[in-house]
Every structure is written in C-alpha cells, then in structure tokens.
Amino acid sequence: MKTVLTINGQQVSLDIDTRVTLLDALRDHLGLYGSKKGCDHGQCGACTVIADGRRINSCLTLAAMHDGETIITVEGLAHGEALSALQQAFLGHDGMQCGYCTPGQLCSATAMLEEARAGRASQVTDDLTTPAPLSRAEITERMSGNLCRCGCYSGIVAAIEEVAAE
Amino acid sequence: MRPFDYQRPAAPEAACQGMSASPHAAYIGGGTNLIDLMKLGVMAPDLLVDVNRLGFDTIKDLDDGVEIGATVRNSDLADDPRIRVRWPVLSRALLAGASAQLRNKATTAGNLLQRTRCPYFQDIDVPCNKRKPGSGCAALGGELRNHAILGTSEHCVAAHPSDMAVAMQALDAQVVIRDADGQTRTMGLDHFYRTPGDTPHIETRLNPADLITGVRLPAPLGDRQVYRKVRDRASYAFALVSAAAVMQLKEGRIEYAAIAFGGLGTQPWRDPKVDALLTGARPSEALFEKAGDVLLRSAELREGLEFKKPLAHRVLKAVLTEATQ
Known part of the structure; x- marks a missing residue:
C-alpha cells in the first residue's frame, strides 16, 4: 500500500502492508523510535502523535488511512537543539x-x-x-x-x- | 491481525459496492474500536472500506435541527457551537467518553456501532454468543461488573458502551442510512438497536451494505439538559451507570421528560414508561424514587450486578433533581 506522509516537516513515501499501524510505520519503517508502544490498545497514550494538528493514538490507526497527512512526533517538537x-x-x-x-x-x-x-x-x-x-x-x-x-x-x-x- | 485489503473510495456508491463485494468486509471510520478488535482477533474482516473521505464530515443545519455527518469526529461534535448551546447534553456525554486522543479519531457512526467492552467478548479463548454464535456465554458464571441488567437474555448480558448514543437516545435522534441501491432512509435510534434474545451477534437493524451517512437531531424539546456518568475512575472509563435527561418545566410541573441510560442496558436505554410517569408531574423526591422503580421493574440483577440497582436509583435521582432545580 503506497502511502505518503509528511513527518516532522519531511515528506516520506512508504510501500507497506495494509496492516501496518501508524505507530509501527513510525518505529519499524522510519526509525522514529520516540513514539512508544505501551499497551498497543489505545489505553495508555504512550503512542500519542499529532496528525493534521490533532492528537491521536497512533497504535489504533492504520498508516494508510493517513495518506497525505502531516504528522508531528516527539522528534519534531524541538526547534533544532532548542527544546520546546x-x-x-x-x-x-x-x-x-x-x-x-x-x-x-x-x-x-x-x-x-x-x-x-x-x-x-x-x-x-x-x-x-x-x-x-x-x-x-x-x-x-x-x-x-x-x-x-x-x-x-x-x-x-x-x-x-x-x-x-x- | 489477519491480512486484509483496503479501499478508500471517494463516493458513497463505491463504498457500498466495496462492502457488497465480500461478506466479511467492514467499513472503517476512526478505527479506534475496530482496529483494537482486529488486533485481539475478535474481528477479522478481509476488506476494509475507509469511509473517511466520502464527504460526511460536516454538521448541516436543517429546518430546526441539525444533521451530523457520519464521520464528524466526536471531539468536533462536542465542540460545535450549535451543539454546545442547543443540545448541551450531547456535548456533555461526548466529553465524558474516552480520552481526548480517542475523541479526535472516533466518528459519529462508529460510536453508534462500537462493540461491547464485555471482557469475555474481547477474549477469543472463551465462549461468547456475540462473537461466535451458539458457543455459549462466559460472562454468565464469570465476573460481572460492566454488564447490563436491562434487555438481557440467557445468551448475552453485554452492555452497550456508548455515552454519545445515550444522549442521542434522549434527543430523539434519527439515523440516516444509504442502502446498497442508493436509497436513503431514516431510522429512529429507539428502533436502531436490537435486544440480544438468542441472536446477540445481530446488534442493529442495518442491512449488510447499509452505510450510515449521518444522524439527525430534531429541535430539542427541553432546555434543561443533564448528563451524569458514574464509573470506576474519574475519567477515561466506561460507565457503570450513566443518565441523560432532557426536560422542560412549566409552572412548577414537568412538561416534557426524556431520560436515557448507559451502562444499564444491552443498548442505549430509554423507557417510555419512565418518561410518561414524569410528564405532567410535580418534581419531588418521591416521584424520582418511583421513576427508578419503574425503570428497574424488570431488571435482572445477576450476581455481581446487584450494586447497579441502588446506583441507578441514585444517578436517576441526582439527574432529575439537577434538571428540575
């Protein structure tokens, strides 16, 4: 499944299985290990990212469903070396x-x-x-x-x- | 998760066609419940039809009401200025449900169609008539807490988990449905759900390829609106008991009453006998107590659920007191 995401300001193209959650796409396919897999069932919030300006549980959504969207992860919160x-x-x-x-x-x-x-x-x-x-x-x-x-x-x-x- | 195909149609015709292509296809909205159940192996669709880009993501004004698009997010619905002012019980119910992250994904139609949180339904290693028809019910004889006491059968005691639908039940919501032939019909929410009987796996009166396109709210018939939810922790938990009240008072009497309940029933529960008892009467503690008796007249208090009877009485009394002050 071809999916294009803009993550922390950078556009990335993925070709991934339909089953890949947004969280697994970030961690396993893009090497962004900041977002954490706590419960993997939407109960703990450790996987929270900001998709098109809205905080969501990235474990409970498929990466393919976010095609074309802008995602901000914890890696994108600082401005260079300056913490938010x-x-x-x-x-x-x-x-x-x-x-x-x-x-x-x-x-x-x-x-x-x-x-x-x-x-x-x-x-x-x-x-x-x-x-x-x-x-x-x-x-x-x-x-x-x-x-x-x-x-x-x-x-x-x-x-x-x-x-x-x- | 089992492998599945994924389609993201841009028009409702294509969505219905996609659903008709496989008996094991499923629509996906926010996915917060469906993807969880797919991870658990409770649901295993071979095709997901993504309904998020069909254009059902706005709230439209009707003559004197609104039509809420099927994919309007729970957070946006709670935040809408029209809903906050004229249907505040709906905003309150939505804000009492789940977490901010989940409300940002969860859709109107998906909320109506979410599955029970009965732990035995979610555990594929134990019998469940809802998950696997005819296999039995592990909840009966198991530990009961978030289960129903109204509308149950010996085949299923699972409670409907929604807060939103409880408020909508008290607001006489109508579900707008597009069928496989492209025809649109509406169905009152009071007629939408089925009690479990001996077919607890059939939860609604929808046909397989039916697509919910929205929910209509008529003008509210009462300006006193209250939602109260009691649960095991202060936030981010399902209701043990909840109640939505929509009431109108005139010259010290209750002119209009619509009361609906969560956590008690196999579906968002509304009992016309409760509304009828209250309508025309003067508010009093005795009246509110009687309303609880009427509500619970056929309650099945299985072991572990006895606490729901006094709790439902107290929640109802609190809600009616607040709404009639």
Whole structure:
C-alpha cells in the first residue's frame, strides 16, 4: 500500500502492508523510535502523535488511512537543539522518571494547549459556552488519556501549568 | 491481525459496492474500536472500506435541527457551537467518553456501532454468543461488573458502551442510512438497536451494505439538559451507570421528560414508561424514587450486578433533581 506522509516537516513515501499501524510505520519503517508502544490498545497514550494538528493514538490507526497527512512526533517538537517550552518545563519539574510515557505526554500536552487556546471544553468545564482557564482540574481531565506508571503526574501537571500560564 | 485489503473510495456508491463485494468486509471510520478488535482477533474482516473521505464530515443545519455527518469526529461534535448551546447534553456525554486522543479519531457512526467492552467478548479463548454464535456465554458464571441488567437474555448480558448514543437516545435522534441501491432512509435510534434474545451477534437493524451517512437531531424539546456518568475512575472509563435527561418545566410541573441510560442496558436505554410517569408531574423526591422503580421493574440483577440497582436509583435521582432545580 503506497502511502505518503509528511513527518516532522519531511515528506516520506512508504510501500507497506495494509496492516501496518501508524505507530509501527513510525518505529519499524522510519526509525522514529520516540513514539512508544505501551499497551498497543489505545489505553495508555504512550503512542500519542499529532496528525493534521490533532492528537491521536497512533497504535489504533492504520498508516494508510493517513495518506497525505502531516504528522508531528516527539522528534519534531524541538526547534533544532532548542527544546520546546513544554520539554524544558518537563525537565524543570521532573515530569518523568523512567521516561517511557514522556513522548506521548509531550505530544498530548502540546496539542492540548492548542485545544484549550481554541476554546474547546472538557468534561469538567462548568459552562460549555465560555472558555475555561486551565485549572489543575482541567489539565488532569484533558490529559487523562496519558498514563504514567511511575506516577509522575504532579511534575507533569506542574510543567503544563507553567507553560499554560505563559 | 489477519491480512486484509483496503479501499478508500471517494463516493458513497463505491463504498457500498466495496462492502457488497465480500461478506466479511467492514467499513472503517476512526478505527479506534475496530482496529483494537482486529488486533485481539475478535474481528477479522478481509476488506476494509475507509469511509473517511466520502464527504460526511460536516454538521448541516436543517429546518430546526441539525444533521451530523457520519464521520464528524466526536471531539468536533462536542465542540460545535450549535451543539454546545442547543443540545448541551450531547456535548456533555461526548466529553465524558474516552480520552481526548480517542475523541479526535472516533466518528459519529462508529460510536453508534462500537462493540461491547464485555471482557469475555474481547477474549477469543472463551465462549461468547456475540462473537461466535451458539458457543455459549462466559460472562454468565464469570465476573460481572460492566454488564447490563436491562434487555438481557440467557445468551448475552453485554452492555452497550456508548455515552454519545445515550444522549442521542434522549434527543430523539434519527439515523440516516444509504442502502446498497442508493436509497436513503431514516431510522429512529429507539428502533436502531436490537435486544440480544438468542441472536446477540445481530446488534442493529442495518442491512449488510447499509452505510450510515449521518444522524439527525430534531429541535430539542427541553432546555434543561443533564448528563451524569458514574464509573470506576474519574475519567477515561466506561460507565457503570450513566443518565441523560432532557426536560422542560412549566409552572412548577414537568412538561416534557426524556431520560436515557448507559451502562444499564444491552443498548442505549430509554423507557417510555419512565418518561410518561414524569410528564405532567410535580418534581419531588418521591416521584424520582418511583421513576427508578419503574425503570428497574424488570431488571435482572445477576450476581455481581446487584450494586447497579441502588446506583441507578441514585444517578436517576441526582439527574432529575439537577434538571428540575
């Protein structure tokens, strides 16, 4: 199956089996090992990437379904050697221990901040018609699709709070 | 995953043709449920027909309602300003479901057609009448928790997992369907699902090549809309019990009531007797208690599911109280 993707600004052409998920295309066919295979069933969020501006679980979608789309993985978040504000904040707040969930957390949080800026509501938003400030409750609800088995949630939330306040 | 062919048609005719080509073909929308089930070996289509580029990705205004395209993402539907203002119970239900990543992929039609999360359905090493007709039911005699107490049979106790469909059930949604001959028909969501009986593998009244093109919402009949979901963790979990209420009050009485439930039924559950009891009555704790009795009059409380009776009573009472305050 011929599939063209633009990944982190670079166009790539793949000829792959229809069964290849977007996650496996990234890791096994393109050597981008940042996106992690945690559960492979859409339950942990370690495989989160940003496809055409939207965060998704790359394990639950076929690469072929994304033909022509623009994908951003954790490898595409920094600007050259300069870390993104979120990456820097994760370091500053110890938002990781083993680091396995971190690429997914970073991609998810990057897109989540954009969703919040666009005025998207969450389950804990009081008034659906008024954009809510990113309180701790909003951040934890919006990030519930990313698990951290080391339990570094307090550092992760603090890092996101810092960047959200900028 | 078993090998399969993949088609991405640009028009509905081609999509229906593709589906007609094989008895084991499947439409794929977001894929968040289907691909998972294919990895588990629960589903093994030999052809996937991708419906994402058929142009059913917008929400159109109707006379006094909307038609939601079949591939509108759950996140976009929840975010739509029309839905947030006039059908907030639908936004609330959507936002209570899954995670942001999954809502960004999951489609309207796919959400309606998602399969049960009964763990025995998902485990190909144990019997399941839904997965393999006639093989038996490992859930009966197994551990029951996210299972149904309404609409069940001795062949299947699997609950429908959707939040979105519960709100749509309370909003009198109509499913728009294109058949293999290109004819379009609509079907009320209240008629869309089938109770399991002795054929739990047949879940809807769709014909094999039928293509859902959208869901119509008529103008809401109540401006008091509430969705409440109770589950084992605060976010990103399926409902143990959920309830959607659409109500209208006039001079201290309930003028209109449509209440639907998740986590209780084999399908998104709505009981006309509950709505009828509430309609015309004055809100009171006794009335809400009675509504719970009516709802649960035929509940099958199998071992492990006894907790759902008091929980359903409390959720219903909370939702009705909030909607009539």
